[in-house]
Amino acid sequence: DAMVIQNPRYQVTQFGKPVTLSCSQTLNHNVMYWYQQKSSQAPKLLFHYYDKDFNNEADTPDNFQSRRPNTSFCFLDIRSPGLGDAAMYLCATSRDHHASEQYFGPGTRLTVT
Amino acid sequence: GESVGLHLPTLSVQEGDNSIINCAYSNSASDYFIWYKQESGKGPQFIIDIRSNMDKRQGQRVTVLLNKTVKHLSLQIAATQPGDSAVYFCAEQGGSEKLVFGKGTKLTVNP
Numbered sequence: 001d002a003m004v005i006q007n008p009r010y011q012v013t014q015f016g017k018p019v020t021l022s023c024s025q026t027l028n029h030n031v032m033y034w035y036q037q038k039s040s041q042a043p044k045l046l047f048h049y050y051d052k053d054f055n056n057e058a059d060t061p062d063n064f065q066s067r068r069p070n071t072s073f074c075f076l077d078i079r080s081p082g083l084g085d086a087a088m089y090l091c092a093t094s095r096d097h098h099a100s101e102q103y104f105g106p107g108t109r110l111t112v113t
Numbered sequence: 114g115e116s117v118g119l120h121l122p123t124l125s126v127q128e129g130d131n132s133i134i135n136c137a138y139s140n141s142a143s144d145y146f147i148w149y150k151q152e153s154g155k156g157p158q159f160i161i162d163i164r165s166n167m168d169k170r171q172g173q174r175v176t177v178l179l180n181k182t183v184k185h186l187s188l189q190i191a192a193t194q195p196g197d198s199a200v201y202f203c204a205e206q207g208g209s210e211k212l213v214f215g216k217g218t219k220l221t222v223n224p
Binding site for chain 1: 155
C-alpha cells in the first residue's frame with residue numbers, strides 16, 4: 001500500500017500560471033518535506049514542516065509556498081512558474097527530524113510550457 | 114559548508130558481480146548517513162542507514178561502510194542483479210537536521 005502519495009504524477013502548466021501539487025501520507029509522520037529534483041541531479045530541499053511549524057530553506061525562491069492543513073496532507077504552491085521550475089517534485093515524510101528515515105513519494109513531474 | 118559528493122558518476126558491472134559505490138562527505142559533524150536507490154521516474158527508496166557510532170552495517174545483500182577518519186562512505190551490493198540498476202544517492206545529516214544528498218552514481222548491471 002502506498003504510504004506517501006503524490007498527485008498528480010504529471011502536471012503541465014503554462015508559464016506564469018499558478019499550480020498546486022499535493023502530497024498525502026498514511027504514516028502519521030510528524031515531518032513532511034518538499035524537494036525539487038532536476039534531471040540528473042540530487043534532490044534539493046525546498047522546505048519542510050515539523051507538525052505545523054514551517055521551515056523554509058534560505059535559497060528557496062519566494063515563488064514557492066507550502067501549506068499543511070493537517071497531519072496527512074501537504075501542498076506545494078508555485079505562484080508563477082517559470083521555465084526553470086520544470087522538474088520532478090518529491091514529497092517525503094519522516095517520523096522525526098533527526099536520524100529518521102525519510103520515505104519518499106513517487107514524485108510529480110512538472111512541465112512548464 | 115555541508116556537502117556530500119561521489120567519486121564516480123557511473124558504474125557498470127556484470128550481473129552476479131559485487132558492486133561498490135563510494136561517497137565522500139565533508140561535514141565531520143554529520144552523524145547519520147543514508148543510501149537511497151532511485152529508479153527512473155520514481156522517488157528515492159531507502160536502502161540502508163548508518164549512524165556515526167558504527168563503521169559497518171549489513172542488510173540483505175547490501176553493506177554500508179563508514180570511515181570517519183577519511184570521511185568516506187561506501188555501499189556494497191553483493192551478487193548484483195539487473196533490478197539493481199538505478200541511481201544511488203548517499204545522504205548525510207548533521208547538526209542542521211537537513212538531509213544533504215550527494216550527486217548520485219548511476220549503476221548499470223549488464224546481463
